[in-house]
């Protein structure tokens with residue numbers, strides 16, 4: 001059992017705190033957001049994350065998890081302090097470290113006993129030195145800084161935290177790394193102990209690689225579109241190769257969310273200021289942006305003119321099973337469609353409250369059918385499971401025009417055609433569309449030469 005303090009009680013902090021408490025540790029979750037802490041203390045969840053509420057409730061009931069806004073209350077008794085505050089994208093693309101700096105400065109003021117400070121937030125390479133300097137300037141109490149990046153995914157945070165593929169720890173003090181590793185020991189995951197900069201880079205490189213896989217398959221999808229190949233089958237055929245793997249090969253409107261966009265940009269920024277030429281990262285970002293534009297172009301092609309058209313969006317969250325709208329592709333797509341004069345209505349099973357704040361000009365609907373009512377087109381943005389069982393005929397009947405753009409390649413083109421939709425997806429031939437003739441493919445190849 002360890003006494004743990006988690007600073008920052010958001011998606012990562014709350015999951016980390018609840019899971020460590022569930023493993024038998026005594027955990028205090030600390031946040032400067034008074035409303036958030038008041039809600040959590042009252043037994044209310046502040047985020048939508050499947051399964052988390054039960055673990056929080058169980059740990060609170062067992063007396064192992066509590067919530068506070070007071071550094072004076074949370075810090076002095078803790079042996080291990082996780083910093084899990086937000087590190088959003090700064091104006092130039094760099095990671096904004098101001099939240100970390102403030103949190104660590106506050107922590108340092110209340111450090112009375114030796115402790116280990118763990119950088120759980122995603123922080124640029126060199127941040128452990130920054131954190132060390134801030135604490136050293138404030139106190140003479142001995143401490144160690146350990147980098148421990150988090151790899152959980154929203155929507156499956158609980159599972160990812162408790163079944164990690166690996167635990168990465170970076171430290172200059174091996175004993176401190178071992179002490180943090182002991183916290184994770186019950187999970188039985190492989191532990192990579194390395195130096196702090198390497199640990200910090202493992203996080204950025206991992207996210208950049210996953211984003212690269214998605215942008216890669218999206219580029220392939222664009223080529224499939226023009227050559228008559230089916231990108232889903234291509235991805236399946238590629239993914240069965242163990243050297244490639246099937247994950248992150250779904251073509252669509254691209255990656256978004258609270259991590260990939262800012263982390264890829266931050267890595268690109270770091271590379272640039274260190275004199276590198278990160279052309280692959282830049283291409284990965286550019287391809288991702290193109291995918292949003294691509295679905296808007298598809299809507300324009302299908303409808304002719306977007307002015308006055310009503311377009312219904314199915315899903316708004318950046319991915320299923322979360323209410324998170326940070327850097328969600330939906331926001332950019334809504335902006336592009338509205339810019340061309342379209343009226344937007346939308347339904348999302350969980351992100352409605354955030355959407356109401358972020359997208360005030362979007363009419364939020366209670367279900368997919370209300371979204372489809374008199375719509376000129378529907379655009380699937382987030383592949384929520386509940387959309388699998390949708391009554392396609394009812395959806396089709398509700399619409400003014402039967403245009404369906406599937407931004408996630410979620411539906412079967414044949415079933416959509418049978419339901420009467422004029423169906424478009426990403427990198428897959430439309431059913432009934434004339435397949436590209438061999439001589440056309442050859443002509444394309446000659447043109448490319």
Ligand code: NAD
Nearest residue numbers: 008009010011012031032033085086087103121122150154
């Ligand atoms: P979040 O915005 O959900 O939560 C951050 C919390 O920190 C907020 O509740 C905020 O009020 C609090 N905070 C800010 N300043 C504070 C301070 N001085 N003292 C105490 N609390 C403070 O962010 P998140 O999604 O949990 O991400 C946290 C970090 O983890 C980021 O660096 C992110 O890149 C990284 N990360 C996130 C995910 C994810 O899926 N969300 C996955 C892996 C890593």
